[in-house]
Amino acid sequence: MKTKEGVQVLRLNENKLELLIKLVNLFNEVFSEYYTVASKKHLKRLLQKPEFYAIVAVKNDAIIGGFTAYEFQKYYTDKSELYIYDIAVKKAFQNQSVGKKLINYLKNNSPGVETIFVDAHSEDIQAVKFYESVFGPSEKVDHYTFDIINPKNS
Numbered sequence: 001m002k003t004k005e006g007v008q009v010l011r012l013n014e015n016k017l018e019l020l021i022k023l024v025n026l027f028n029e030v031f032s033e034y035y036t037v038a039s040k041k042h043l044k045r046l047l048q049k050p051e052f053y054a055i056v057a058v059k060n061d062a063i064i065g066g067f068t069a070y071e072f073q074k075y076y077t078d079k080s081e082l083y084i085y086d087i088a089v090k091k092a093f094q095n096q097s098v099g100k101k102l103i104n105y106l107k108n109n110s111p112g113v114e115t116i117f118v119d120a121h122s123e124d125i126q127a128v129k130f131y132e133s134v135f136g137p138s139e140k141v142d143h144y145t146f147d148i149i150n151p152k153n154s
Helices: 014-031 040-048 098-108 125-135
Strands: 007-011 052-059 062-073 080-089 113-118
Touching: 007 098, 014 040, 014 052, 014 062, 014 080, 040 052, 052 098, 062 098, 080 098, 098 113, 098 125, 113 125
Parallel strands: 080 113
Antiparallel strands: 007 052, 052 062, 062 080
């Protein structure tokens, strides 16, 4: 899908492995985090899974934004839910509707999905405002994490 502003939004498959690596590097850049990138073998397997989504926004052959998401099959309906894991837009392209284009692509190209959800830290005001603009008001929930490799609460 290409827009009049020259931004193309597309879902990556196993033939677009290098773009997924660039997307992970974009996440590191935008989030000021420095995670390593998984092996190419692992990333290719991930891209082969239909329940994994890697969507990118490309302008002038460069990734300017994107997200990863996971589809969860429900057991009480034939529909599924989709969880956005990471989403980011390069700083130079923020507030230019790139994030909205990404979310709209997802809304329009996810057959069988009835619900899309995402987490945001309350103190991340920019993220909260963005999600409210594309999804509406938030729902307050408590989120718990247990680190299997380095457990803190054992």
